[in-house]
Amino acid sequence: MPKLSIIIPCYYNEDNIPVTAQALIANEAGFPADVTFEYVMVDDGSGDNTVRELLRFRDQYPDRVRVVELVSNVGSYNAIVAGISQATGDCMAIITADMQDPPELMVQMYNYWLQGFKLVIGNRQDREETGLQQVFAKTFHLLMKKIALPNIPDGGFDFVFFDRQVAEHITQLQERNSNLFYLMVWLGYPYVNIPYVRRKREIGKSRWTLKKKAKLFIDSILAFSYFPIRAISVIGLFLGLVAFGYGLYIIGLHLFGSKVPEGWSTLMVVVLFVSAFQMAALGIIGEYVWRGLDAARKRPLYVIKEPRK
Structure with a gap:
């Protein structure tokens, strides 16, 4: 049965x-x-x-x-x-x-x-x-x-x-x-x-x-899914390539005697954007770390009361 x-x-x-x-x-x-x-x-x-x-x-x-x-x-x-x-x-x-x-x-x-x-x-x-x-x-x-x-x-x-x-x-x-x-x-x-x-x-x-x-x-x-961690790597690589390309652009302006743009506002926007990305990335990594800690402590998922009569 x-x-x-x-x-x-x-x-x-x-x-x-x-x-x-x-x-x-x-x-x-x-x-x-x-x-x-x-x-x-x-x-x-x-x-x-x-x-x-x-x-x-x-x-x-x-x-x-x-x-x-x-x-x-x-x-x-x-x-x-x-x-x-x-x-x-x-x-x-x-x-x-x-x-x-x-x-x-x-x-x-x-x-x-x-x-x-x-x-x-x-x-x-x-x-x-x-x-x-x-x-x-x-x-x-x-x-x-x-x-x-x-x-x-x-x-x-x-x-x-x-x-x-x-x-x-x-x-x-x-x-x-x-x-x-x-x-x-x-x-x-x-x-x-x-x-x-x-x-x-x-x-x-x-x-x-x-x-x-x-x-x-x-x-x-x-x-x-490992998507969040992989996304951090991809975005970080992209930002690195953008920074490298912009660096080459500035060097080129110096070599050819062109005036280098001051760009204070642009610089601050970039710094704030990268800082925000870093904090978000740390937050995602922190979520994974916290879950590992929670699993390592091995606390019970639940506690059952004594059955009522």
């Missing part, structure tokens, strides 16, 4: 949990009768009544629901890793608590897993959201595909179904400041891609702030 563990990270989702729980239980009807289910609900340090709602869900289905309560907010990706470490299924799925991703898609994902695929991706072919949120998401995944991971599907994804072997790789890596879902693709297993339209959030308010999006973008680029 295959066991499916469904991992749901929760953060300020007290209003979503009753609806999500009902949808997940109803979705079981689409699976073969021999499949057993485990719901690993991970509270990522919520400050509302999310834990209370999760415990109610567990009390309704004590044989299927596990509540993992983290001591503090560590981010959704680390919360998911915590859930993976606690899951016991032969296969696993990750889905958000706001039900923007269709749980019924997991039935199709499960069938692909039975065929031998260790990773099945539900990628966002389109979104019901509009405005800057949609623009940011498309731009982010387009850049990642161009400069970091060309084999990721278009449109981005955070709805995945994977084998226990993939889960073991993820928990062993314990990678920090990265992108968990891109890391699954990076492992190299052949995957199936199922496009779908991401729903608009109906309940509650998203905690996915601009600051968190910017950090995810930086983490993803630095974790999977």
Whole structure:
């Protein structure tokens, strides 16, 4: 009897949990009768009544629901890793608590897993959201595909179904400041891609702030691409060639007796531009160094509270 563990990270989702729980239980009807289910609900340090709602869900289905309560907010990706470490299924799925991703898609994902695929991706072919949120998401995944991971599907994804072997790789890596879902693709297993339209959030308010999006973008680029470092080298070489060419120009003016332009304003612009580039380059290098230090300290990605009775 295959066991499916469904991992749901929760953060300020007290209003979503009753609806999500009902949808997940109803979705079981689409699976073969021999499949057993485990719901690993991970509270990522919520400050509302999310834990209370999760415990109610567990009390309704004590044989299927596990509540993992983290001591503090560590981010959704680390919360998911915590859930993976606690899951016991032969296969696993990750889905958000706001039900923007269709749980019924997991039935199709499960069938692909039975065929031998260790990773099945539900990628966002389109979104019901509009405005800057949609623009940011498309731009982010387009850049990642161009400069970091060309084999990721278009449109981005955070709805995945994977084998226990993939889960073991993820928990062993314990990678920090990265992108968990891109890391699954990076492992190299052949995957199936199922496009779908991401729903608009109906309940509650998203905690996915601009600051968190910017950090995810930086983490993803630095974790999977050497492009920023290579860009520093290329720009530095270009500036060096420009400086060398300008130096030859000044020498030529002296040799042929021409008047050398004073160019105080031009000189200051060049100095400020080069200084700005140097500071930006140091900032990029500092990001890499900080990530190396963070990994070397080997602090835990998360701390789990004692289970509540």
